[in-house]
Amino acid sequence: MTDASVMSNYSLRDEIREYWSARAATFDTQVGHEIFSEEERHAWHELFLRHLGPGAGRRALDLASGTGVISHLLHDLGFDVTGLDWSEAMLNQARAKAKKRGSNIRFVMGDAERTLEKPESYDVLVTRHLVWTLVDPKAAFHEWHNLLKPGGRILVVDGDFVSDTFAKRLIRFIERLLPGSASNQHLPNAMREAHERILSQVYFSKGARAEEVAALLREAGFAHVTIDHDLKAIHRQQAKHLPWLKGFERATQHRYAVVAHKM
Template structure:
């Protein structure tokens, strides 16, 4: 009986948590996750500063912080950063990285859809590649609105990873072909195993944005959650250029043609 109950209680959110916990070991080896050059770091600093301004000690909540990549960028810019993730393996790596770099970033276990933080606590909220995984994004956005101070901002960096452009499909095909034929420089990083790739596909088919997290759909939900002064920024060229050296030419082109964006909204 208990085995049946446990199976019933293991829901989609548990699967997502387990998936990212399994990815923690190789997360920082992959371009697009960790930062591999000062040019890329500067490009991310530029994007964050463009929308959130200087840190000046303001309180920032970095949701789905993973190994702390964005949390460190915020810390670079002078924010007082709390990183929150619900994967303990990710948090362990984030804390170790902060200790190694002498950073005072606080990392907490928590759910982005139910942070358990007090009302009006933070000046800014950030997240990267979180929204597409949300089971209930409207609930999450209302939660983020609640924990922000009046005038506070949320900065979302995400994309539609379901509906590639025709050019992205072509470059994706050529990338896989070149890899199989061992043509050109192969990226020196470890991607997910075949079983984890299948798990990723299964999760993606069942989340709210299973048909693709388009920017306009995200904006509509942000408005419903009470946010205003919403801007969509699709100028991620500096980041794409910096990442291309580690992705390889074709993979870099594929990413550059995806529907990727930063959305900034105000409480």
């Protein structure tokens, strides 16, 4: 890798960190980030139990933990949880939430692609909507494989939010007919521009498809890689708190969970 490409990667990483830091204050106000009903919480618990089993004191690492939403879901199930994020603004929110809820979750600053955590120190790794933002997923997946104990599991919850589909074209048509209904209206123009600029530069700039994520996990040494598209219970509950157009978009997107094992 050339010095120029390394500098370019660091510049992009800085922009990604600044983007999510700027969104930290309002992160928990948005459906799909925070949990807004016990029914949705239960649906997440069911997904984790299906693929990870009960916590029973096992060590879990929530990669790119943000304000700690996934960390708390894992904590609910009895995992000993560490949340890792590289945004101080996100970590401040996460620590305040943990203090308010009386949870003993450990939150640390770190780059999810280069965690500096001790090898073979976790039973479970979980990521939600992180993979699509990775600069170098191949290196990240090798790092994550090293973090797991033998027999450990990783659960990746993500989606292709980029590829153009009939549903997206229909939504754009409706948005032209109904001004003000655009699905990203909650973001100021500068934030939307930053999002688009970042997306154009990350590895999965054309969309993080489940099959490609699974293939890269196998390449990193993971085994028994399984794709689960059945997230309807979660999306159904989220849709209850969304405008109908946004709910339709979420229901038609390529969203998935991928679980993989370290042998």
